[in-house]
Amino acid sequence: MRMYDLILKKRNGKHLKEEEIQWMIHEYTEGRIPDYQMSAMMMAVYFQGLNREETYHLTAAMAQSGDLLDLSEISGIKVDKHSTGGVGDKTSLALGPIAASLGVSVAKMSGRGLGHTGGTIDKLESIPGFSTELSESHFIQQVKDIGMAIVGQTKDLAPADKRLYALRDVTATVDEMSLIASSIMSKKLAAGADAIVLDVKTGNGAFMKKPADAEKLAEIMVDIGTEAGRKMTAVISNMDEPLGYAIGNALEVKEAIETLQGNGPKDFTKLVYTLGSYMLIAAQKAGNMDEAMQKIENSVKSGKAMDKFIEFVKAQGGDIQAVKDVSILPKADIIEEIPAKEDGFVGRIETEEMGICSLILGGGRETKDSSIDPSAGLILRKKVGDTVKKGDILAEIHGNDLSKVLQAKEHFYQNYIITKEKIEKKSMIQKVLF
Ligand code: URA
Numbered sequence: 001m002r003m004y005d006l007i008l009k010k011r012n013g014k015h016l017k018e019e020e021i022q023w024m025i026h027e028y029t030e031g032r033i034p035d036y037q038m039s040a041m042m043m044a045v046y047f048q049g050l051n052r053e054e055t056y057h058l059t060a061a062m063a064q065s066g067d068l069l070d071l072s073e074i075s076g077i078k079v080d081k082h083s084t085g086g087v088g089d090k091t092s093l094a095l096g097p098i099a100a101s102l103g104v105s106v107a108k109m110s111g112r113g114l115g116h117t118g119g120t121i122d123k124l125e126s127i128p129g130f131s132t133e134l135s136e137s138h139f140i141q142q143v144k145d146i147g148m149a150i151v152g153q154t155k156d157l158a159p160a161d162k163r164l165y166a167l168r169d170v171t172a173t174v175d176e177m178s179l180i181a182s183s184i185m186s187k188k189l190a191a192g193a194d195a196i197v198l199d200v201k202t203g204n205g206a207f208m209k210k211p212a213d214a215e216k217l218a219e220i221m222v223d224i225g226t227e228a229g230r231k232m233t234a235v236i237s238n239m240d241e242p243l244g245y246a247i248g249n250a251l252e253v254k255e256a257i258e259t260l261q262g263n264g265p266k267d268f269t270k271l272v273y274t275l276g277s278y279m280l281i282a283a284q285k286a287g288n289m290d291e292a293m294q295k296i297e298n299s300v301k302s303g304k305a306m307d308k309f310i311e312f313v314k315a316q317g318g319d320i321q322a323v324k325d326v327s328i329l330p331k332a333d334i335i336e337e338i339p340a341k342e343d344g345f346v347g348r349i350e351t352e353e354m355g356i357c358s359l360i361l362g363g364g365r366e367t368k369d370s371s372i373d374p375s376a377g378l379i380l381r382k383k384v385g386d387t388v389k390k391g392d393i394l395a396e397i398h399g400n401d402l403s404k405v406l407q408a409k410e411h412f413y414q415n416y417i418i419t420k421e422k423i424e425k426k427s428m429i430q431k432v433l434f
Helices: 003-011 018-029 035-048 052-063 091-101 120-125 136-146 159-170 177-190 211-227 249-260 266-282 289-302 304-315 320-324 351-361 402-415
Strands: 079-083 106-110 148-152 195-202 231-238 334-339 344-349 377-380 393-399 416-419 429-433
Touching: 003 018, 003 035, 018 052, 018 159, 035 159, 035 177, 052 159, 052 177, 052 211, 079 091, 079 106, 079 177, 079 266, 091 106, 091 120, 091 148, 091 249, 091 266, 091 289, 091 304, 106 136, 120 148, 120 249, 136 148, 136 304, 148 304, 159 177, 177 211, 195 211, 195 266, 211 231, 211 429, 231 266, 249 266, 249 304, 249 377, 266 289, 266 429, 289 304, 304 320, 334 402, 351 377, 351 393, 351 402, 393 402, 402 416
Parallel strands: 079 195, 106 148, 195 231
Antiparallel strands: 231 429, 334 393, 344 416, 377 393
């Protein structure tokens, strides 16, 4: 086979066969196809698209390009969860312990934050001592022992996707629906769970700004997973404002803990309980949504969910005192309150820009190698639709460098819009696909 012929075929709108896709991904992973040819292929795909079969074969080839996690030692149905990413998304921190406290085995690989989005691994590492690097056998043993583990993604998981994603990033070919779906699903398939619950975000802080695009992406991912024999659920959720109130690593850990104690923000609690219910149903721990919701409420009320979080933090070397008494978590030296300059309603929050505020403060990463300040970020006090009086505090900015705090404050004002008319808030859960 020759890469030239495959590029020509795709450029002319024809469909690639399974063996052609497998060969291409294998040769590319081995370094025998140069980036310039793969870039041309990605651009051809960008304009011609991939059909259902091609998308599935690309996903399977990328999943098989590295390690395939074998979770068969863990009994029962293993459930994974994935979010397409947003701002203030601390969902896994609360969801994992809730699901595990109700008998679901949660073996999860998560990522770090980049740019305006945060990552679960960075958030967990803001707990002193917490380790996200476990060997595969330790990871599996921990899930067997306590029902959950969250680790960083190993470099051997879907290495073809890693190379291809970096290439797409610099060739303006990231935002093609089949390529996004196959990239996400290749890692999920390689991570070995029997059931996968996807949280596909839509809104001004999401990858997919329009609900119709989020739905299409969800449909493609559900289709790929189903074809691969996994039980799939996709929840389309609102990301037209940050999730909850806290943005920033330690600040989000604190909010996740409050949620596990039953005192979390309404929107975040709704999302966590909904995703949790679908995880329970997928794991056959509940027969329907009402039963699942009831079980989750009981787990939170009785303290079981919080106990599971403490057990999980302890198992991964974290300081459980910092979880029991959140005042021990990393704290910023400067806390600057941001007052409203006029009366009105919160009309629009430019969500990505709120993530940028956290990035300016040091709570995010500009490049893959930058270090982050776990204490930095912001806490919103008001969200879309809330009434505002001049002088009300809209948010707190947490930082350790006054010039960055002032820069973030300026950025906040530019991207937090007060209107005279009350805006209807979008519902948290927009649609669910199976
Ligand atoms: N996240 C991924 O893992 N891959 C993409 O292509 C886009 C988002």
